[in-house]
Amino acid sequence: MTVFTEETRERAREIVARYPADRSRSALLPLLHLVQAEEGYVSPAGVAFCAEVLGLNKAQVGAVATFYTMYKRRPTGDYLVSVCTNTMCNVLGGQEVYDTLAEHLGVGHDETTADGTITLEHAECLAACDYGPVMTVNYDFFDNVDPGTAVGVVDELRAGGRPMPTRGARLCTLKEMAVQLAGFADERDGAVADGEPGEPTLRGLRLAEQHGISVPGFDPNTPIRSKAESDQAAAEAKAKAEAAKPAAAPAVAPVRGGDGASAPTGTPGNAGVGEPAPAAAATGSTAPDVKAPDDKSPEIRAAETRQPDAHTAVPDAPGTKVPTDSTAPAPRDAQEAEAAGVAANAPAGDGKPAGDEAAAQERNLKEAEAGTGTGGPGSAVASETGVQK
Numbered sequence: 001m002t003v004f005t006e007e008t009r010e011r012a013r014e015i016v017a018r019y020p021a022d023r024s025r026s027a028l029l030p031l032l033h034l035v036q037a038e039e040g041y042v043s044p045a046g047v048a049f050c051a052e053v054l055g056l057n058k059a060q061v062g063a064v065a066t067f068y069t070m071y072k073r074r075p076t077g078d079y080l081v082s083v084c085t086n087t088m089c090n091v092l093g094g095q096e097v098y099d100t101l102a103e104h105l106g107v108g109h110d111e112t113t114a115d116g117t118i119t120l121e122h123a124e125c126l127a128a129c130d131y132g133p134v135m136t137v138n139y140d141f142f143d144n145v146d147p148g149t150a151v152g153v154v155d156e157l158r159a160g161g162r163p164m165p166t167r168g169a170r171l172c173t174l175k176e177m178a179v180q181l182a183g184f185a186d187e188r189d190g191a192v193a194d195g196e197p198g199e200p201t202l203r204g205l206r207l208a209e210q211h212g213i214s215v216p217g218f219d220p221n222t223p224i225r226s227k228a229e230s231d232q233a234a235a236e237a238k239a240k241a242e243a244a245k246p247a248a249a250p251a252v253a254p255v256r257g258g259d260g261a262s263a264p265t266g267t268p269g270n271a272g273v274g275e276p277a278p279a280a281a282a283t284g285s286t287a288p289d290v291k292a293p294d295d296k297s298p299e300i301r302a303a304e305t306r307q308p309d310a311h312t313a314v315p316d317a318p319g320t321k322v323p324t325d326s327t328a329p330a331p332r333d334a335q336e337a338e339a340a341g342v343a344a345n346a347p348a349g350d351g352k353p354a355g356d357e358a359a360a361q362e363r364n365l366k367e368a369e370a371g372t373g374t375g376g377p378g379s380a381v382a383s384e385t386g387v388q389k
Helices: 006-016 021-039 044-054 058-065 087-091 094-105 147-158 174-181 199-211 227-244 279-283 298-306 331-344 358-370
Strands: 079-084 118-123 135-137 140-142
Touching (some): 006 021, 006 044, 021 058, 021 174, 044 058, 079 087, 079 094, 087 094, 094 118, 094 147, 118 147
Antiparallel strands (some): 079 135
16 A cells, blocks of 8 residues: 655645635545546555545545546556547548557557557547647647657657657656646746747737737736735726615605595505506515525525425515415325226336226227217217327
């Protein structure tokens, strides 16, 4: 069983500290990358380590580790070579590239060469269709590859070289890449570089410049405000909006009846004469006023949506009512209802749905022809089969 180094444990504590105390489980993804950086894959010992650090059980950790393809569950080579075989790259020759590499290396999908250098896999999509066929080595891109260039890249890797990707910095091993994915900087010389963007990526920008297209009012020099500045600006905007609201309308004088007496305020009889009708009378809704749903956490809102109860108001639509608790049926009543339903819907002995007996069909046909079906004279409704003529 692997015993993780003190450096790994220190980094694990640093990862967990990035998250609020009640959200420490969110650290699981970078922790899995961290253990993969030490072992080259997520081993059972790595799963146990993550579970211990976060106070989870191993099943919870394993469920995440098996969901994402970036976490390898068996030893992986220094260089993970992924060839896109999805639609666009496949049309452009991606499958031919993969087949050539599989034959050249003597391995199949998710298999590693005998020297432990290369692990080959076919990928569903590498999100670079405009450069297809594409291949990545430890997630760095090699664009517009063909079988010859792909073989050249893997041969150089097996010889100890590190070919330069089409875009990005020079290659690193899978373990070194896992350290970066865990959230730690790569301190190697030349590990970070500004790669040149490819022409297909810039095509949209070129067309926008050519035709004078730009975002209205966009200023690329606009500074990014801090959270405190954003909160202050929002508060000022809210205060300005409140000040701009019109003053409350004066109270409407009471409507005088024919005898000069003042009619009661807010009665339905006054609607459209002196005062608007109450909201309940206008909408027909009996739902009480409730707080905006944003006052509740997403978990509570989701639970109430799935299973409303007497304390959850339904949408305020005409004719709707707030659900109320009712007396649950007695067990005896439920059993009697179930027995009655079973007796009325006995299954057919030949495996056909109930009501398919020949006698019932013949009787229904005669009723339909005679116009004496359940729908009355002229009805063509079959009373037991539910089939309409």
